Amino acid sequence: MKRPLELYIHIPFCARKCLYCDFLSQTASEMVCHGYVEQLLEEIKRQSEYYREYNVVTVFIGGGTPSILKAEDIQAVMNTVNGNFRLERNAEVTIEANPGTVNQEKLEAYLDCGINRISLGLQSADDEELKTLGRIHTFDDFLKTYQRVRVAGFKNVNVDLMSALPGQTLNSWKATLRKVTMMKPEHISAYSLMIEEGTPFYDRYHDHPELLPSEDEEREIYYAAKAFLREQGYERYEISNYARPGYECRHNIGYWTGVEYLGLGLGASSYIQNFRFSNTADLDAYRKINMNGDDADWHLHQNITELSEQDLMEEFMILGLRMSRGVSGSEFLARFGLNMWNVYGKVLRKLQENRLIEVESPYVRLTDFGVDISNYVLSEFMFDK
Ligand code: SF4
Missing domain, CATH: 3.20.20.70 (Aldolase class I)
Known part of the structure; x- marks a missing residue:
């Protein structure tokens, strides 16, 4: 497929x-x-x-x-x-x-x-x-x-x-x-x-x-x-x-759910196979690239970053929790082969006790109060905060 x-x-x-x-x-x-x-x-x-x-x-x-x-x-x-x-x-x-x-x-x-x-x-x-x-x-x-x-x-x-x-x-x-x-x-x-x-x-x-x-x-x-x-x-x-x-x-x-995307045109960002990169944001430089040349991608793509498993888990939580349906533990398991509660149990329990998230298995979502201070709540899912 x-x-x-x-x-x-x-x-x-x-x-x-x-x-x-x-x-x-x-x-x-x-x-x-x-x-x-x-x-x-x-x-x-x-x-x-x-x-x-x-x-x-x-x-x-x-x-x-x-x-x-x-x-x-x-x-x-x-x-x-x-x-x-x-x-x-x-x-x-x-x-x-x-x-x-x-x-x-x-x-x-x-x-x-x-x-x-x-x-x-x-x-x-x-x-x-x-x-x-x-x-x-x-x-x-x-x-x-x-x-x-x-x-x-x-x-x-x-x-x-x-x-x-x-x-x-x-x-x-x-x-x-x-x-x-x-x-x-x-x-x-x-x-x-x-x-x-x-x-x-x-x-x-x-x-x-x-x-x-x-x-x-x-x-x-x-x-x-x-x-x-x-x-x-x-x-x-x-x-x-x-x-x-x-x-x-x-x-x-x-x-928000991690589908791969390709950005085309000036400054556009991409996320492909765990890599993030963006096109040059310089209009003159963009216009001068020989798109048929062997080095076109080298001139075009910048800021190439490979995302680690941790980065991907963070994104899954931070972007997924923006959605009203929340993040699904089953999807987390299917994607990373790990139980979401084993990876984020401590954070999830703390947020749940403070009524910032609610759990309706397999989903976890922000409460209204959680949305109010979503910047704080979402930052809790970063490994290196
Ligand atoms: S200047 Fe910025 S905000 Fe205004 S129309 Fe253009 S892109 Fe949109």
Whole structure:
């Protein structure tokens, strides 16, 4: 049987840089974008030769803003993937898009080339908050884009939201949730804003945390989301992800459950056969690689790390516990040949006594209190903490 593989394809271009963003993305001319895609196609062809014994189960075209590329560029990427990898018949194929960057022609092209899920970066339904974040769109732009996405025929739509924003109140967050759920997307992601070094937000807020919602307010916002979204038919299946039954993101679940993934494009990370590595994050260097040359992989892949059995167990616990279903002792045994309670018994018992995890054999999962302080709980599973 072929092994499952997930593909992540990185498009590192945006119309403008948001003020909080430290992702690998930049503005670029049409010519630069097109040149990048040409090189990406060569990389896809080259890498596919190593993955003949794999079945691709999910593809995620992320960024940046993939939807700023021309329709034919995205089609070329998907045609090259389809022509060179073995894609499962019902593979989940997602593209990230920002409001205001897609038209009917692009959406139809996406569907034509096998993209069956679209993830819209909204972040907030409040125009003031969007302006503060430096987003290029308004809520109205989102509504128009959403409508186009549905008219084109997309049946699986995610909306990305962001909480703990400067100036955000519990009421404005509830209003965002209300407005978004009225549109009935199949999936909602709701991450908290992180203040990352090197961004304008870092300069503005790092020394002024009082301008951001407090930790208590953040928790209130989190609980409001969980309760309201459940009422609306969305179950929280991971700390920050909610879905209608059957619409959980397969690509992300793969990350959290240890499915191998190959990253293609600038800076993309991979996890293959217990090795982690990432592509060069230098656009000029990436564009200069001769993808047909013998030394292409040497120039392309960086930070190659072999994960030990201990590393893999840590990841299994830390990523698995992010999911609401938790980690399964049977899966641990099948994967490592060891009893999870023999390896982590002391930690598990301590966390259970403190009501941070609950056990429903063979599953162990975080309690609500455990989710509240998940950073602490998850760090308990590191061998060298
Ligand atoms: S659209 Fe996304 S990737 Fe692009 S700058 Fe904004 S947050 Fe960053």
